[in-house]
Amino acid sequence: MGKKGDEEQMIQVHQLTKNYGSFTALQSVDLQINKGEFVAILGPSGCGKTTLLKLLAGFMKPTDGEIEMDHQIVASKKQLIPPEKRNIGMVFQSFALWPHMTVYEHIQFPLLHHHYVAKELKADVDRRVRDVLKLVGLTEMADRYPAELSGGQKQRVAFARAVAPLPHLLLMDEPLSALDVELRMEMRKEIQNIHRKTEASIVYVTHDQGEALAMADKIVVMNNGTIEQVASPEIIYSRPETEFVATFVGKCNLVKGTWEKDFFIPEKAPYEKWLDTGVSVPLKKKGIYPVRPEQWQLTNNSHSALQGTITFVQYQGKEIHYTVEVENETWTIHESVHSLRYSIGDQVGLTIKTNECELLTV
Known part of the structure; x- marks a missing residue:
């Protein structure tokens, strides 16, 4: 993938390090995520991929290094802009739905409270909710509560809630791992559809090489807190740079x-x-x-x-x-x-x- 202009270089990660006591979870990580790009962070358990996602979300400060979003430093060892003040949406493995809210109310919530919601969306919240319901195929489920939904429907609600305010960046932490194999395949198509229609940048954490190869524009292969290789799925598969990449992917x-x-x-x-x-x-x-x-x-x-x-x-x-x-x-x-x-x-x-x-x- 060719390098885009500076105006489209959305996220820059510079020499990012995170220590937990004497344990180094991330070591001097450099990464660029361009506007509208689907980036999969791929690696085994304990490789540092979820730590990287938490740092991108703003849940904690790095031990060293910095994160820049839209030409603004959002995280360093001296400062931290919290998640609610970043133009991001998040989807988790556990769905994280509120049992007392309907599907409609889940999608409505960020439109009323998200820091970066555009004026045109706030001007007609109901219309935006209806549009998002249609996008994820849940129009008929608007008045249902989470307890009345299947696993796939719950995951669609989580996606809908995340994309409703049109964030610049969607962070996904193994969102399909709780679903069965057939449903995971179906939801891959759903995520790609959402990505195409919202044009948001996506950072997708997974240990599943099939998911990464199928959906991502760019794969970041991690191991032991460092990046082994960053490239397109085709290059990662056909031109592995290290022994780890060669044996982990394929x-x-x-x-x-x-x-x-x-x-x-x-x-x-x-x-x-x-x-x-x-x-x-x-x-x-x-x-x-x-x-x-x-x-x-x-x-x-x-x-x-x-x-x-x-x-x-x-x-x-x-x-x-x-x-x-x-x-x-x-x-x-x-x-x-x-x-x-x-x-x-x-x-x-x-x-x-x-x-x-x-x-x-x-």
């Missing part, structure tokens, strides 16, 4: 070997050369070639340079997922259900698909 196989200019010589197949398809410098320095599970092709050819044993088979509808042991290393391979089928204990050869990587013999 379960990459890290093949060890030696780099010689534009070619990689696998340790387990020293008579082969694999062409460089854009492997990062950090991975090259460690003598690693990342291979995605779908880049492998299994054969029953005993003459293949790489040989392995099937140790696990999992049917996944369109794909068969194999676990293959290759000289005491375990690799993951995904093949089409239309490919030749293998069973546990089968000896197989492994090659890289030619449309993914050119394989040359020395």
